[in-house]
Amino acid sequence: MRFLAVHTSFSNITDAERVSRILIEEKLAACANILTARSIYHWKGKIEDEDEVFVILKTDEDTYPALERRILELHPYEVPMITATSIRAGSKSYLAWLSKALQRRNKW
Numbered sequence: 001m002r003f004l005a006v007h008t009s010f011s012n013i014t015d016a017e018r019v020s021r022i023l024i025e026e027k028l029a030a031c032a033n034i035l036t037a038r039s040i041y042h043w044k045g046k047i048e049d050e051d052e053v054f055v056i057l058k059t060d061e062d063t064y065p066a067l068e069r070r071i072l073e074l075h076p077y078e079v080p081m082i083t084a085t086s087i088r089a090g091s092k093s094y095l096a097w098l099s100k101a102l103q104r105r106n107k108w
Contacts, residue, residue: 003087003098004064006057008071008080009039016053019074028067029057030101058087058098 006029010016013034020032033056040049059067064084071082087095 001099002061003090003095004059004061004084005087006059006064006067006071006082006084007054008057008075008082009037009052009054009077011050011052011076013053015076016055019071020055020057022074023057023067023070026070027102027104028063028070029059030098032057060098060102063102 008019010019013036016034020029020034023029024032035054035056037052037054038049039052040047042048057067068082071080090098
């Protein structure tokens, strides 16, 4: 199984926590790291300088398409940042935990 670290950002901690909890409850992500940051970027013809809250979600490649769709459904931004990087290595016990945390239970 190949794992990913998925990155997205929010304008406030409330949205970041709300979306993260939903994604974890739905087993689309095993965990979320929530970090505060300052972002400087181009948007609609001007340079913005804003405080943001970044979220790093851990998932696997098979789950990523559903995770991306769900982030787009839940996210308040017009164009949310959603990127993913491959987790090329990790401790055996952590990767085993990730795999177990992403297992979905049958609903029937």
